[in-house]
Amino acid sequence: MNEKVTIYDIAKKLKTSAATVSRALNNNPNISESMRQLVFETAKKMNYKQNKLALALKSGKSNNVGVIVPYIDRSFFSSIIRGIEDELYPRGYRVIISQTHETEQKEIDTINMLLNAQVDGILMSVSKFTATNSHFKRVLDNNIPLVFFDRRYKMKGVSSVVIDDFQGGFDATNHLIKLGCKHIAHISGDMSLEIYRNRYEGYKTAIEDAGLEFNPTYVIESKNDIEAGQTAVDFLLNLETPPNAIFSSSDYVALGVIQKLKERGFNVPQDFCVVGFSNEPFTKFMELTMSTVDQCTVEMGKMAALVFLEQVKNSKIKIEKKVQLSPQLIIRGSSSKKL
Amino acid sequence: MNEKVTIYDIAKKLKTSAATVSRALNNNPNISESMRQLVFETAKKMNYKQNKLALALKSGKSNNVGVIVPYIDRSFFSSIIRGIEDELYPRGYRVIISQTHETEQKEIDTINMLLNAQVDGILMSVSKFTATNSHFKRVLDNNIPLVFFDRRYKMKGVSSVVIDDFQGGFDATNHLIKLGCKHIAHISGDMSLEIYRNRYEGYKTAIEDAGLEFNPTYVIESKNDIEAGQTAVDFLLNLETPPNAIFSSSDYVALGVIQKLKERGFNVPQDFCVVGFSNEPFTKFMELTMSTVDQCTVEMGKMAALVFLEQVKNSKIKIEKKVQLSPQLIIRGSSSKKL
DNA sequence: TAGATTTGTGTAATCGATTACATGAATAAT
DNA sequence: ATTATTCATGTAATCGATTACACAAATCTA
Numbered sequence: 001m002n003e004k005v006t007i008y009d010i011a012k013k014l015k016t017s018a019a020t021v022s023r024a025l026n027n028n029p030n031i032s033e034s035m036r037q038l039v040f041e042t043a044k045k046m047n048y049k050q051n052k053l054a055l056a057l058k059s060g061k062s063n064n065v066g067v068i069v070p071y072i073d074r075s076f077f078s079s080i081i082r083g084i085e086d087e088l089y090p091r092g093y094r095v096i097i098s099q100t101h102e103t104e105q106k107e108i109d110t111i112n113m114l115l116n117a118q119v120d121g122i123l124m125s126v127s128k129f130t131a132t133n134s135h136f137k138r139v140l141d142n143n144i145p146l147v148f149f150d151r152r153y154k155m156k157g158v159s160s161v162v163i164d165d166f167q168g169g170f171d172a173t174n175h176l177i178k179l180g181c182k183h184i185a186h187i188s189g190d191m192s193l194e195i196y197r198n199r200y201e202g203y204k205t206a207i208e209d210a211g212l213e214f215n216p217t218y219v220i221e222s223k224n225d226i227e228a229g230q231t232a233v234d235f236l237l238n239l240e241t242p243p244n245a246i247f248s249s250s251d252y253v254a255l256g257v258i259q260k261l262k263e264r265g266f267n268v269p270q271d272f273c274v275v276g277f278s279n280e281p282f283t284k285f286m287e288l289t290m291s292t293v294d295q296c297t298v299e300m301g302k303m304a305a306l307v308f309l310e311q312v313k314n315s316k317i318k319i320e321k322k323v324q325l326s327p328q329l330i331i332r333g334s335s336s337k338k339l
Numbered sequence: 340m341n342e343k344v345t346i347y348d349i350a351k352k353l354k355t356s357a358a359t360v361s362r363a364l365n366n367n368p369n370i371s372e373s374m375r376q377l378v379f380e381t382a383k384k385m386n387y388k389q390n391k392l393a394l395a396l397k398s399g400k401s402n403n404v405g406v407i408v409p410y411i412d413r414s415f416f417s418s419i420i421r422g423i424e425d426e427l428y429p430r431g432y433r434v435i436i437s438q439t440h441e442t443e444q445k446e447i448d449t450i451n452m453l454l455n456a457q458v459d460g461i462l463m464s465v466s467k468f469t470a471t472n473s474h475f476k477r478v479l480d481n482n483i484p485l486v487f488f489d490r491r492y493k494m495k496g497v498s499s500v501v502i503d504d505f506q507g508g509f510d511a512t513n514h515l516i517k518l519g520c521k522h523i524a525h526i527s528g529d530m531s532l533e534i535y536r537n538r539y540e541g542y543k544t545a546i547e548d549a550g551l552e553f554n555p556t557y558v559i560e561s562k563n564d565i566e567a568g569q570t571a572v573d574f575l576l577n578l579e580t581p582p583n584a585i586f587s588s589s590d591y592v593a594l595g596v597i598q599k600l601k602e603r604g605f606n607v608p609q610d611f612c613v614v615g616f617s618n619e620p621f622t623k624f625m626e627l628t629m630s631t632v633d634q635c636t637v638e639m640g641k642m643a644a645l646v647f648l649e650q651v652k653n654s655k656i657k658i659e660k661k662v663q664l665s666p667q668l669i670i671r672g673s674s675s676k677k678l
Numbered sequence: 679t680a681g682a683t684t685t686g687t688g689t690a691a692t693c694g695a696t697t698a699c700a701t702g703a704a705t706a707a708t
Numbered sequence: 709a710t711t712a713t714t715c716a717t718g719t720a721a722t723c724g725a726t727t728a729c730a731c732a733a734a735t736c737t738a
Contacts, residue, residue, distance in 0.1 A: 052455045053396045054694035078417035116391045282621035393724035
């Protein structure tokens with residue numbers, strides 16, 4: 001029960017050759033029906049399992065794809081991975097996961113390891129601190145499809161799947177405008193990141209499109225945590241004309257915002273409306289549920305997988321696909337004002 | 340830049356043999372220093388990457404481990420995976436992820452695929468609906484280390500890492516007792532699962548140890564969602580002697596409990612204390628933060644990885660390790676009563 | 679200086695599956 | 709009856725790296 005059974009073992013038992021066994025198992029047409037059946041039965045009896053490594057070495061296809069994210073245990077990324085795995089598993093691909101911990105060095109190491117492991121493709125979200133792109137080029141030089149999701153590095157030959165952050169920012173802000181809020185502030189994340197810039201642009205455009213005045217002091221760039229939200233509120237409420245609504249690029253910041261507003265006696269959403277971004281799981285479990293923008297993460301993962309598959313299918317053609325998914329504004333308690 | 344460089348290419352360029360190149364690259368002692376350096380330089384110049392598939396086929400070690408969970412995007416599992424990956428990546432292992440979607444069939448398929456892929460080990464949490472174990476036996480027959488985490492299937496030869504659910508249940512209940520609660524109810528999950536039975540036993544033991552009366556009508560078996568918590572509260576409050584504290588085996592249920600209690604005018608934690616289980620992320624973001632039992636998931640993942648590594652190291656000896664981690668009671672708002 | 683030992687390198691087998699090519703037997707065509 | 713064709717199967721190369729074994733040259737020993 002212990003040693004591994006190969007086609008040679010089957011061949012020996014049947015006094016035939018490994019080639020015949022291989023052909024029989026692969027339903028090759030020029031093999032006699034009797035032999036085919038015999039081989040199948042014997043294979044099952046001997047508990048034969050095809051060695052995918054040998055196959056991979058021979059064919060050059062490992063049927064493994066690498067997925068690289070900053071951290072697996074962030075709900076955003078784990079949902080994307082779920083989408084990827086759901087899509088690729090039924091097609092015979094296995095998904096190799098690695099985390100960069102947001103460092104460029106680990107990203108580089110990981111890509112090297114995956115290339116050594118002969119993966120058939122790499123789907124990834126770029127680390128926040130990645131400044132170079134030679135490791136990405138190396139992937140392309142090896143003719144391995146590379147697909148970025150969410151965070152991308154702009155370069156030729158790479159497909160990407162992102163959400164339309166501009167639209168997300170626009171929709172969220174527009175929703176606040178429709179509620180009658182005239183003074184809408186925005187708390188952004190690190191503006192050196194594309195995603196935050198785009199959300200900000202969406203916010204700004206919505207303000208201007210509505211004929212409201214765009215006020216630069218209403219725009220705060222901050223870290224992505226609860227404290228940052230609290231600090232921001234303290235700052236904003238001290239302005240000559242304090243805002244009466246906030247669109248935050250982060251749910252965590254928005255949570256801090258709501259906490260501080262309550263602390264300072266505001267009634268959310270009657271006096272002050274808040275919309276976050278990301279649809280973190282906790283937002284729907286809060287006592288006052290939070291309005292936010294859903295990034296359809298599972299969809300994003302599935303789409304990334306599909307783009308990869310398409311690239312595999314047409315490996316001759318260089319495809320450079322840019323997919324932009326529409327985010328979904330989710331209106332909940334923190335902005336459900338009765339008009 | 341396109342074709343892959345092998346040791347044969349290097350050998351040809353240097354007019355030597357592949358064996359020499361291989362030895363040089365592996366720092367084999369009986370190779371001249373000059374040749375070693377020459378090979379290293381040439382390899383770097385030609386951008387040589389070792390083909391791990393060939394190595395894996397030759398050595399029988401793929402350096403891949405399979406990790407199987409019901410769903411990746413549950414925070415509980417993604418944290419465990421994070422722990423596993425953090426531990427195994429630096430040691431050169433890659434982690435292949437698969438989801439069972441809680442079905443036995445996918446679990447069986449996945450195990451077969453992983454065995455075909457020649458993984459060096461399988462770390463998994465058993466699907467809720469798994470009733471047979473022949474697929475696990477197949478893993479052991481192949482001499483592949485198998486480690487269960489959280490949910491295990493009791494069988495010989497398999498190591499497991501679980502948390503001490505009994506202690507978790509005991510600690511949570513005991514904490515409520517210390518707060519002076521005399522009528523403590525328990526909402527359990529599906530009692531056919533070991534983990535829920537153990538939490539229940541911990542609860543019961545704590546009650547009895549404290550000399551309180553164990554009341555079977557205070558024990559409710561329910562689904563793991565918010566509604567179930569609400570329903571349970573309605574039931575419990577209609578009892579002749581309603582409880583004044585609840586230990587729930589699920590944070591989601593506990594959330595429903597707290598919502599319903601507030602709705603019915605109770606002041607948590609002054610009138611009624613609640614403790615959940617799992618330390619789901621949302622529990623610390625609630626307005627009234629929730630007391631719960633942390634399952635040290637990252638630790639569990641790391642421990643599972645270490646058990647695997649130990650098994651690899653002593654592959655001759657059959658180890659059957661049962662690791663039980665201590666859960667951590669986290670006291671927050673929902674049971675922070677001033678005494 | 680002859681023999682023993684060390685050192686560095688090459689040859690070829692191996693891991694397991696696939697497949698181009700060859701071959702012998704059976705069958706069809708003329 | 710003889711040649712042509714089809715069919716089923718075997719032989720051997722291949723994928724890329726490792727390694728036991730062999731062997732020549734260099735060095736050491738007595």
